[in-house]
Amino acid sequence: MDEKDFPNFYIAGDSASLSAQKFYTNYIKWSLISMLTAAVVAIYSFQEVESKRIGYVISGILLMISTILSLIIKNKKYESTWYRGRALAESAKTLTWRFMTKSEYFEDTINDDEAKKRFINRIKEIKNEFKDLNASLKAKHLSVPIITEKMIATRQLNLKDRMEFYLKNRIENQISWYSSKADANKNKYEIWFWAVIIMQILALVSVAYLVFNPESNIKLVGLFTSLSACCLAWLQLKKYQENKEAYTTAVSELNLIKQEAELIHTEEKFQIYVLDSENAMSREHTLWLAQKRI
Known part of the structure; x- marks a missing residue:
């Protein structure tokens, strides 16, 4: 199964999660690097007042950068989007496999049209459960089919x-x-x-x-x-x-x-x-x- 064979909300949730994870870990990484560089600047104890002042200024700038990055992390809530996006994607993926294999709620005793209707209704429920992610989901991902040809072909x-x-x-x-x-x-x-x-x-x-x-x-x-x-x-x-x-x-x-x-x-x-x-x-x-x- 390729990514394109899954529903739109799986693709959108997966993309939002990966993007937020990347931003979150990168901001943390550069925040730590800024603090480490500040520590490097403080390694040598200069005797001249002017040299000390320059070192303090550089350390202050680096620590300010680290603080700004930390504030961005807090305000953007990348960590929450990372985990919630993954939960959305996994929920949609599990539902997809149950649909394709005619498992519970999508049994072989119901016709394909009814199964499709049930699947769409469940997707709506998942969508409502993750309303907080709406701003993080991309329109280009949501515009792809909810039920793909591969899903239908596998079910048959x-x-x-x-x-x-x-x-x-x-x-x-x-x-x-x-x-x-x-x-x-x-x-x-x-x-x-x-x-x-x-x-x-x-x-x-x-x-x-x-x-x-x-x-x-x-x-x-x-x-x-x-x-x-x-x-x-x-x-x-x-x-x-x-x-x-x-x-x-x-x-x-x-x-x-x-x-x-x-x-x-x-x-x-x-x-x-x-x-x-x-x-x-x-x-x-x-x-x-x-x-x-x-």
């Missing part, structure tokens, strides 16, 4: 082909995505955590240096403590460890669900199977949102 497949399509494009695709994300988050967590420890050790070394050389004009303690704090702040922002655990749990559960497909031979059992699968993915997303304190 026989049971065997629908099952194969769902297993390949939903279950296996998600298992692969969660697995790669779990590994990536684990590696990044290790890198950034060790960065925190190394900066703390260097700060201790710098303190020891000043103990034995108190007359030195070079003071690196502030720089390394600032670097350590920035690395720790980045860890908290990205939540690598929490995400790794959530993704790993999802992979384990989905892999078990995947094996159960071999026992399905009727529409009724497939409806329940899809519902269980989508609930498993919803639990992972709910946990992800909870970790972000939404």
